[in-house]
Amino acid sequence: MAGSGSAVAAAPGDGRALQRLLDELGRLPGIGPKSAQRIAYYLLEADAETARRLADAILRVKEQVHFCPICFNYATREHCDVCDDPTRDRSRICVVSEPRDVQAIERTGSFHGLYHVLGGVISPMDKVGPEQLHVRELLGRLADGTVEEVILATNPDVEGETTATYLSRIIRPLGVEVTRLASGLPVGGDLEYADEVTLGRAIEARRAL
Ligand SMILES: [Zn+2]
Secondary structure, three states, X not given: OHHHHXXXXXXXXOOOHHHHHHHHHHOOXXXXXXXXXXXXXXXXXXXXXXXXXXXXXXXXXXXXXXXXXXXXOEEOOOOOHHHHOOOOEEEEEEEEOXXXXXXXXXXXXOOOEEEEEOOXXXXXXXXXXXXXXXXXXXXXXXXXXXXXXXXXXXXXXXXXXXXXXXXXXXXXXXXXXXXXXXXXXXXXXXXXXXXXXXXXXHHHOOEEO
């Protein structure tokens, strides 16, 4: 009889609540042990409402944010804000590897077309080929002739260049212009870390492939 209730009763007093929080925080990207400790002690000292708001925001983002079925950017409604926006230029699609790259390009204010998020890059080392990315869906979007230009905005590193070369080879025969961000971005660097001015210039000065 004691068995069923004891597991639940043991949780608050198992003496590991703080350690569990430290472990979970330590798993987050960019959070080392020291930062994990700082955040954990901040939460311990904060009132219950502050902690509840954070917990609630984390749960809500998992419940309410999904991938846009058109471009695979993050969306909170059926489609993402960009696909839903009637003022966007539908003749241009900017292809990026991750949703965070969409945010980076949006911050520049230099691009007013649509996006397509691949969900990664071609990487034989990690056994990622075109079949693992949203390439088929991209080709589907090019089928009706609305799109005149595809801008390949994968990162300027080996995988990003390989992916851009592959896409250019299969898209050009469809009669769609293919362009690549201008050089000037730090080689090997992530798009998301480029400053807005540099990234904005790279978009404006994009070159034909
Ligand atoms: Zn979308």
